[in-house]
Amino acid sequence: MSFWTRLLNLTKPTPATGKPPLSVKERFTALKNIPAFLQLIWETNRAMALGSILVRIVRAAIPLAMLQVARLIIDEVIFLTQHTGQYSHSHLFNLVLIEFGLAIFSDILNRGAALLDSLLGDLLANSTSVKLMEHAATLDLDQFEDANFYDKLERARRQTLSRTVLMSQVLGQMQDAITMAFLAVGLLTFNPWLIVLLIIAVIPAFLGESHFNERSYSLVHGWTPERRELDYLRLTGASDETAKEIKIFGLSGFLIDRFRELSDRFYTDNRKLAIKRASWGSLFAALGSAGYYGAYLFIIIRTVNGHISIGDLTFYAGSFARMRGLLESILNRFSSIAEGALYLQDFFDFFAIKPNILPKPNARPFPNPIREGFRFDNVGFKYSNSDKWAIRNLNFTLKAGEKLALVGENGAGKTTLVKLLARLYDPTEGRILLDGYDLHEYNPVDLRRNIGVIFQDFVKFQMTAAHNIAVGRIEEKDNQPRIQTSAAQSLADTVINKLPDGYNQMIGRRFAKGVDLSGGEWQKIALGRAYMRDAQLLILDEPTAALDARAEHEVFQRFAELTHGKTAVLISHRFSTVRMADRILVIERGQLLEIGSHQELLALNGRYAELFNLQAKGYQ
């Protein structure tokens, strides 16, 4: 299909990416996002937004004023040259002075508008980034695990800069539209057909721009997953976290090849589009120029025939040239505003994603203390991106005050069970009851406040040692005694006391003066977070795997003492630790296989006894 057929029929071609680009109608509908966007700017800083609008309104009137003064100057010059020595030149000098004043004033206003735009743009970028983080924090974990969601998040995040540009464009558009209206009044009195000619001459350029903007949006949009991969490869190929394995396994060539393959493909698609855009663009610009020179010729002929003065000639030709430039930039900007509005759609789409796990209006207060415990009632769970049951037919009670250990092979479903307890996900079937009421009855924030979980893949925050512990209860980040007590309880104090800056030491290597820790040292710090919390249920999901045997034993011994009377769940592959629990739940392929105390399970002589003996043999 040719460019023209596509342009005139407004049909939807299929680009290389396989995603049909949006039709003109869809593009225009995207403009509905502009009022919401203006509202966003307005809320960012009302005074600056108002200032910017006022400056632009005043600035919009200047071109017409300058053209008028120029017209008077030329007519005055001609008059004076025809009457040499008969009249004073003071009127002429005054006119020149006025034009000079207008030029200076216009420059000041331009700079003022640019300054306000850049400050307002920065504030807008900051406030939208904050809104993005705030919204992301309300969303469910499974939404983060969905690739489509990630693409949306990525597109919303990438546009921080383009939103600032869009803001200047929308404001600039307003200014130019007002200037044009002023100029149009002048030209209308001269010859309204000139304006018609002008519009006809620039329309092809406008349609061409809109078409290519839409194609380029589709290209970029369709490439989102690949661009995400490119970012990932760029980061993985050159980062302190990956450098070790990349060297050992000699992976740089592999990563670079993949990067090259993807980036070359994107470049090729983009180049094709850029070349087409440049070629058609030149043709359309020539059409615009032809329109302008036609009108210019008409004005010249009217002057030569004595219908208008030389001053009028400069005024009309100047107004016309100015209007052409303005109309072109208004129309072109219009299509890039429409394109920006499409990107804005992604931004608003991201905010339209709502979490599924929400508090009920009359949520129950979290029981304090927990009386009965958590009952799993035929619980089954499938991850949204998988058809496989991660957990199925789970029936048991985690009694109040008991220490329960979860044992099972890799992928058995232990972490999934813990995530369900903390309501990071909701069961696909069955329910979890806390003191007889479904977890849905409680406020999820309240629930999580009462549960402390340290995961095996806990986050190594690139912050100070004190803050790394305080994240367990961030409201207490300035409570140094509490942080130190928690550190002592998790054995992290031995690690921190050796750091050059103690609790104020930056840990992790990302920032200046950061010190990295060993795996076991990081774990001791992360465990400190559990003690920061006033949680009624504490869950340790293998956060001790990197500890040496003596340290792990000591950590769990302390954990048992310090959480005496509290409900706790421990996940560990070490049976010397597991046996300390009151009861042990053996989970296999998502199903409960055995449950009972260490002694009971040994007596049962089932899977637990088999695994325990296997490990014990290893130590003999």
Ligand SMILES: Nc1ncnc2c1ncn2[C@@H]1O[C@H](COP(=O)(O)OP(=O)(O)OP(=O)(O)O)[C@@H](O)[C@H]1O
């Ligand atoms: N986010 C996820 N999306 C899809 N499937 C997942 C996800 N997380 C875990 N799974 C799958 O669910 C099953 C249970 O995983 P889970 O992490 O609960 O196992 P685990 O018993 O904690 O294993 P390990 O001892 O290795 O930590 C596995 O088959 C795993 O592949």
